[in-house]
Amino acid sequence: MHTTWVSLSVYINFPPCKIPPLSTNKTLQMVEDGSTLLCRMEICVAEAEKRSGKNAMGMQETFSVYLVETRLTDSGPDGRNPAPDCLWRRYSEFELLRSYLMVTYPFVVAPPLPEKRAEFVWHKLSADNMDPDFVERRRVGLENFLLRVASHPVLSNNKILYHFLTEHGWREAVYDTGFQAKADSRIRALSATFRVRNPDKGFVEMKHYSDELQSHTSQLLRARARVADRLYGVYKVHGNYGRVFSEWSAIEKEMGDGLQSAGHHMDAYAASIDDILEEEEHYADQIKEYLSYAEALRTVCRKHELTQFELEVASQDLISKKQQREELATGIVRTFSLKGMTNKLFGQEAPVQREARLKVLEELITEGEDTVKEKTAECEEHVEGAWLEMQRFKEQKDKDLREALINYALMQISMCKKVPSSSTCSAS
Amino acid sequence: MSGQGDSAGFTGHMLDLDEDDDLEVFTKNTSLADGSSLPNSPGSMVNQYRLEDEDEGLQAVHTKDFFITVSNPESHVTAVETFITYKVVTRTTRSDFDSSEYEVSRRYQDFLWLRSRLEENHPTLIIHPLPEKFVMKGMVERFNESFIETRRKALHRFLNKISEHPVLSHSEHLKVFLTAEELAPHKKQGPGFLSRMGETMRSVANSVRGLKTRPGEFTVMQEYVEDFSNKMISVDKVTQRIIKEQKEYLDELKQYGPTYTQWAESEDELADSLRGVANCVEQCSQETEEQISHLSEVLLPTLHDYVLCAETLKTVMRRRDKIQADFETKNEALLSRKDDQEALQEEVNALADRIELADNALRGDWKRWHSGMRSDLRSAFLTTAEKNMKYYEKCSAVWESFLLTQRAETCQQKDGDDGS
Numbered sequence: 093m094h095t096t097w098v099s100l101s102v103y104i105n106f107p108p109c110k111i112p113p114l115s116t117n118k119t120l121q122m123v124e125d126g127s128t129l130l131c132r133m134e135i136c137v138a139e140a141e142k143r144s145g146k147n148a149m150g151m152q153e154t155f156s157v158y159l160v161e162t163r164l165t166d167s168g169p170d171g172r173n174p175a176p177d178c179l180w181r182r183y184s185e186f187e188l189l190r191s192y193l194m195v196t197y198p199f200v201v202a203p204p205l206p207e208k209r210a211e212f213v214w215h216k217l218s219a220d221n222m223d224p225d226f227v228e229r230r231r232v233g234l235e236n237f238l239l240r241v242a243s244h245p246v247l248s249n250n251k252i253l254y255h256f257l258t259e260h261g262w263r264e265a266v267y268d269t270g271f272q273a274k275a276d277s278r279i280r281a282l283s284a285t286f287r288v289r290n291p292d293k294g295f296v297e298m299k300h301y302s303d304e305l306q307s308h309t310s311q312l313l314r315a316r317a318r319v320a321d322r323l324y325g326v327y328k329v330h331g332n333y334g335r336v337f338s339e340w341s342a343i344e345k346e347m348g349d350g351l352q353s354a355g356h357h358m359d360a361y362a363a364s365i366d367d368i369l370e371e372e373e374h375y376a377d378q379i380k381e382y383l384s385y386a387e388a389l390r391t392v393c394r395k396h397e398l399t400q401f402e403l404e405v406a407s408q409d410l411i412s413k414k415q416q417r418e419e420l421a422t423g424i425v426r427t428f429s430l431k432g433m434t435n436k437l438f439g440q441e442a443p444v445q446r447e448a449r450l451k452v453l454e455e456l457i458t459e460g461e462d463t464v465k466e467k468t469a470e471c472e473e474h475v476e477g478a479w480l481e482m483q484r485f486k487e488q489k490d491k492d493l494r495e496a497l498i499n500y501a502l503m504q505i506s507m508c509k510k511v512p513s514s515s516t517c518s519a520s
Numbered sequence: 521m522s523g524q525g526d527s528a529g530f531t532g533h534m535l536d537l538d539e540d541d542d543l544e545v546f547t548k549n550t551s552l553a554d555g556s557s558l559p560n561s562p563g564s565m566v567n568q569y570r571l572e573d574e575d576e577g578l579q580a581v582h583t584k585d586f587f588i589t590v591s592n593p594e595s596h597v598t599a600v601e602t603f604i605t606y607k608v609v610t611r612t613t614r615s616d617f618d619s620s621e622y623e624v625s626r627r628y629q630d631f632l633w634l635r636s637r638l639e640e641n642h643p644t645l646i647i648h649p650l651p652e653k654f655v656m657k658g659m660v661e662r663f664n665e666s667f668i669e670t671r672r673k674a675l676h677r678f679l680n681k682i683s684e685h686p687v688l689s690h691s692e693h694l695k696v697f698l699t700a701e702e703l704a705p706h707k708k709q710g711p712g713f714l715s716r717m718g719e720t721m722r723s724v725a726n727s728v729r730g731l732k733t734r735p736g737e738f739t740v741m742q743e744y745v746e747d748f749s750n751k752m753i754s755v756d757k758v759t760q761r762i763i764k765e766q767k768e769y770l771d772e773l774k775q776y777g778p779t780y781t782q783w784a785e786s787e788d789e790l791a792d793s794l795r796g797v798a799n800c801v802e803q804c805s806q807e808t809e810e811q812i813s814h815l816s817e818v819l820l821p822t823l824h825d826y827v828l829c830a831e832t833l834k835t836v837m838r839r840r841d842k843i844q845a846d847f848e849t850k851n852e853a854l855l856s857r858k859d860d861q862e863a864l865q866e867e868v869n870a871l872a873d874r875i876e877l878a879d880n881a882l883r884g885d886w887k888r889w890h891s892g893m894r895s896d897l898r899s900a901f902l903t904t905a906e907k908n909m910k911y912y913e914k915c916s917a918v919w920e921s922f923l924l925t926q927r928a929e930t931c932q933q934k935d936g937d938d939g940s
Binding site for chain 1: 744747748751754755758761762765766768769771772773775776779780782783786787789790793794796797800894897898901908909912913915916919920922923926
């Protein structure tokens with residue numbers, strides 16, 4: 093099933109290519125050439141297919157692959173539009189791309205991928221990853237992911253992204269960046285518990301908000317799934333009326349036609365719920381996207397906390413080293429130390445040794461100052477970038493979710509209008 | 521052994537009592553013992569029914585001369601028992617009633633008495649059923665509010681059906697029931713006349729024994745009754761199931777709406793829209809509640825009445841068969857015995873009259889009943905379908921008005937953007 097060559101996603105409208113305000117910050121300079129990738133290229137995930145192959149352990153497995161199609165919108169020298177390019181990607185490759193982007197741009201709220209496994213499933217909905225409806229919704233979600241990344245002022249200019257979209261050798265390229273090691277160390281650091289002395293108020297609020305968003309969207313999704321389940325039951329039981337009315341019509345003379353007709357309407361009513369609920373899954377997907385976004389937002393806050401913590405640790409370390417130097421230089425012990433005690437008890441060390449130690453300390457201090465400078469810059473960069481990013485995210489979220497709610501209302505209306513009003517005529 | 525008609529006195533006045541507790545009471549009286557104003561001869565009775573037949577269209581326009589309500593259930597506690605009484609108010613223009621308005625207090629037992637008297641006097645008329653004595657499934661107490669209300673409505677329907685019946689409405693027993701301050705003195709002594717809905721295997725066998733040929737029309741009727749009964753039971757079951765599913769849906773809906781409200785608390789720009797959706801869900805819940813009430817209080821009771829009617833029909837058909845069986849047994853005796861010819865002949869003639877009367881009564885009442893059934897069920901399904909339509913219309917309107925608020929906001933925002 094091909095999507096048409098218009099760069100729209102299924103459920104959101106992407107902003108027109110605006111030139112963002114200039115900034116002296118070096119990471120934001122990436123954006124200064126003005127446009128996002130999506131302005132120059134059309135992207136879509138056109139198809140999904142089943143494949144079989146041997147996995148890393150040599151076992152046979154079945155998986156889905158998705159066709160990523162791209163086409164540059166600038167016409168070539170001959171004035172004609174270039175031919176579209178396409179290649180097949182697995183879900184795991186999308187995961188890899190996202191992981192890379194998250195490590196490379198820690199202050200960006202990374203657009204989420206569609207869910208790995210079907211969650212918030214109500215009983216008739218398949219939890220099977222190979223189920224065609226699930227695969228189709230995933231295809232839509234993957235396309236949405238790419239469109240969001242390609243329209244992001246910071247993310248869209250990334251080279252690895254370009255490789256992912258256009259080249260077969262992207263895996264080598266991404267592994268070459270060495271991001272994996274950085275990713276692993278980040279994960280380790282983030283999973284440890286640490287406390288920041290002077291937490292940034294803005295980030296604390298943001299983290300709190302992300303927790304709220306996560307909790308509310310998941311509650312909503314759970315409740316909605318249960319409602320869907322029950323509604324399904326109501327509609328389907330009406331199908332039993334269909335059967336009984338048809339049988340009953342056979343023994344009646346005067347009422348026969350009316351009963352037959354009523355029976356048919358009941359059958360149609362019972363059958364109508366399948367499409368209704370399938371459509372509602374798209375709404376659920378939109379909410380799920382923001383459930384995942386909440387997670388991404390939280391990660392940005394946590395990464396900031398980590399950076400802040402590292403800065404504090406580095407600063408603290410520098411201070412204590414400077415103090416040590418002062419003590420060595422002046423001989424005045426301000427703080428209690430074992431060395432100081434042993435010195436007092438067993439006599440001070442020789443001046444030569446002291447000089448040597450002072451020299452080492454000086455080097456460490458210089459290093460420490462550099463670290464602090466680095467961390468401070470990182471922090472500031474992170475703060476400024478993240479702050480802008482979160483503003484952008486908030487605007488996008490408000491707009492997207494409002495549209496989602498409007499779509500939901502439209503779905504409800506269309507569901508109400510589907511019920512045949514001619515069922516009243518049939519009863520007579 | 522009952523059903524043989526071999527007691528003394530061949531005038532035909534006999535009460536047939538089963539030896540078991542399962543009583544099936546009817547007389548072999550060819551005249552209407554309750555002293556109604558209708559003529560006694562079978563011929564004129566047949567004419568009576570024929571008239572009713574042709575007037576089927578007119579029946580609908582038949583002027584109501586009874587307006588009866590059953591209301592005000594009240595609990596009475598005595599040393600021996602606790603029971604409920606109902607207020608029965610009658611307004612009538614009937615000339616054979618002394619007053620035009622009556623108010624009496626009656627309990628369920630009294631209704632049972634009335635119905636059994638009517639059955640006794642009119643064994644092959646189709647008499648509307650009473651609500652069941654007990655509810656089998658679930659732990660429904662007899663004094664549970666909703667049980668009492670359901671019963672009250674059913675009793676109300678019962679009296680109205682009786683009072684609209686061309687023959688039964690003239691019953692002396694009905695008059696006594698509606699007017700007498702105390703019913704006890706009117707209730708006959710003797711072995712209990714409680715008529716039960718069911719029959720034992722023995723009485724079924726009795727009615728079939730000796731039945732040589734049943735007229736084709738009644739076989740057709742019997743088959744129809746069997747099928748109709750099955751269908752009504754199914755429709756009743758499906759309706760109960762729908763009500764159950766709707767209730768469970770409503771429960772989930774009530775938990776779903778608040779998730780939007782709770783979310784709105786942590787949002788600013790989005791809060792309005794979220795609350796709007798929460799509000800829509802709540803309004804739709806209310807509409808669902810109304811729909812459920814209609815199903816439970818209007819559709820289901822009507823359907824249930826007809827499930828019970830089907831059982832009544834089966835009983836009526838069995839009685840008719842029994843009357844025929846009695847005739848045939850006696851007839852055989854007449855043909856095979858040489859002595860007592862004259863006496864036996866008289867008996868046989870009486871029984872022949874009786875069967876003719878019974879058949880005609882049934883034929884006439886069958887048409888009336890069937891027409892009433894079609895009308896009742898059509899009306900019940902129609903109102904349900906209308907209710908459904910209204911439900912969807914209202915829900916649609918709720919969401920549409922939400923959309924209007926959103927569109928207004930969007931326009932405001934757009935203006936804001938352009939302006940900045």
